[in-house]
Amino acid sequence: MTDGPSLVVDSRKLKRQPGASLKVDAVVPVTEGMGDEVMRVPPGDLPVSILLESVLDGILATGELEVSAEGACVRCLNPVSEELPISFRQFFTYPGAESQEEADDADTVEMTSEDLDLSSAFHDAVVLALPLSPTCQPDCPGLCPDCGVLLAEAPGHRHEQQDPRWSDLAKWRDSGQSPEGD
Ligand SMILES: [Zn+2]
Numbered sequence: 701m702t703d704g705p706s707l708v709v710d711s712r713k714l715k716r717q718p719g720a721s722l723k724v725d726a727v728v729p730v731t732e733g734m735g736d737e738v739m740r741v742p743p744g745d746l747p748v749s750i751l752l753e754s755v756l757d758g759i760l761a762t763g764e765l766e767v768s769a770e771g772a773c774v775r776c777l778n779p780v781s782e783e784l785p786i787s788f789r790q791f792f793t794y795p796g797a798e799s800q801e802e803a804d805d806a807d808t809v810e811m812t813s814e815d816l817d818l819s820s821a822f823h824d825a826v827v828l829a830l831p832l833s834p835t836c837q838p839d840c841p842g843l844c845p846d847c848g849v850l851l852a853e854a855p856g857h858r859h860e861q862q863d864p865r866w867s868d869l870a871k872w873r874d875s876g877q878s879p880e881g882d
């Protein structure tokens with residue numbers, strides 16, 4: 701069991717006959733949001749379309765959904781939102797079946813129930829799809845390292861003079877005195 705959102709699909713209506721398939725529309729309630737403060741999927745109900753396919757030694761489940769992720773630009777902290785198409789696959793082998801035709805790109809687990817648990821495949825796919833370093837625009841110039849002004853809104857912004865405190869320190873240094881003045 702995972703603590704995250706739960707996605708379990710009933711496979712009883714799928715014919716156990718290679719080639720048979722069944723479409724299932726599911727809704728995954730996301731109560732706590734997924735991801736982190738950089739980029740996350742906010743709480744809400746996520747519709748997922750799932751395709752179950754009977755193969756010789758098991759059931760292949762493919763899920764597809766689209767999420768709206770939101771977060772903050774890593775350079776300027778402006779809000780960022782992105783629509784992310786997500787898909788995932790999980791292969792459930794019949795108990796005891798020697799898997800002959802393992803799906804290359806699907807995680808394989810033994811089928812322990814007619815209710816197929818896609819929770820972790822769903823969770824991993826969503827979290828992996830979230831960008832690690834989202835930016836509000838590809839060439840976001842970020843913030844001025846000196847004063848924190850938003851550089852995108854301040855064309856040509858720069859600082860002509862050094863901070864006066866530093867020139868005072870330089871004077872002390874040049875005179876050989878301690879700034880503490882004992
Ligand atoms: Zn930005």
Ligand SMILES: [Zn+2]
Pocket residue numbers: 844845846847848849857858859
């Ligand atoms: Zn500045």
